[in-house]
């Protein structure tokens with residue numbers, strides 16, 4: 001079963017991404033800096049959930065220290081996380097998680113970690129709700145002792161069948177496996193979400209009493225997958241290659257994961273720099289195309305490194321744009337902003353009077 005995580009967002013079909021609507025009013029992120037926005041965790045004889053001011057990713061966050069079969073962080077009051085998810089053609093849910101400890105009688109263990117969207121209306125007999133859920137991974141202190149971003153994107157909220165990786169709850173098959181009731185589809189459940197939960201209690205599984213010490217931060221819902229696509233055209237370089245841009249990750253104002261933009265098929269060991277702006281262009285420039293509209297910001301020149309690319313165009317350069325987005329140097333780089341990037345490199349072998357080469361353009365929308 002594929003487990004799409006943040007990294008895999010880069011592999012969504014670009015043509016489909018281009019057709020998605022822009023970020024809508026439903027986009028929200030709980031950073032816990034000004035309160036919990038309705039998020040709660042378990043509290044009772046087994047322990048407590050507290051809003052801690054420091055130690056998050058960054059700052060304030062929610063921490064639960066609890067002994068039970070499992071733990072669940074839930075929200076049934078913040079409208080930004082509830083309601084009709086089918087109003088967006090697609091959406092992404094995200095949570096940062098840090099596991100201090102999960103242990104069973106003193107031995108470290110892993111437990112499932114999933115997001116569940118619950119429809120509390122008209123539950124079938126014997127079930128408290130109908131839900132659809134997605135398992136991110138099994139989490140443990142060994143694997144997730146540092147802040148880790150988990151995310152899942154639903155690319156078609158009108159789908160009736162469960163997408164890969166998703167499960168249903170509200171009925172059982174003959175083997176006791178959880179499934180959606182016969183009269184409810186994936187889209188039906190998305191249309192009336194009354195509660196959202198991040199939980200270690202995977203439907204259909206049972207667990208013994210377990211000690212949990214888990215922190216969460218930056219819980220986000222965004223409409224639409226990250227919109228990323230190439231455009232414009234690169235200029236043929238002195239080695240006969242057309243350098244191009246690619247990416248890996250998701251541009252984000254809050255995620256701790258990298259969003260690497262890379263330029264490939266460059267001339268090795270020649271200086272160059274990334275250009276970006278908030279507008280798209282397709283202007284004749286130096287015998288090629290300038291794909292970014294003025295005013296343009298340029299990064300400091302960096303030397304083209306050699307890589308395992310196809311000879312002779314073995315130059316490849318990569319930059320983590322999330323560092324730039326989150327670094328604060330450019331206040332325009334915020335959630336919802338459209339950014340246009342190009343890479344320009346020195347190419348003395350070209351001898352065309354300009355001696356530079358240019359990649360195509362890459363456009364992306366920063367998610368909150």
Ligand SMILES: [Ca+2]
Nearest residue numbers: 031056058060
């Ligand atoms: Ca925080």
Ligand SMILES: [Ca+2]
Nearest residue numbers: 119120121192
């Ligand atoms: Ca409902």
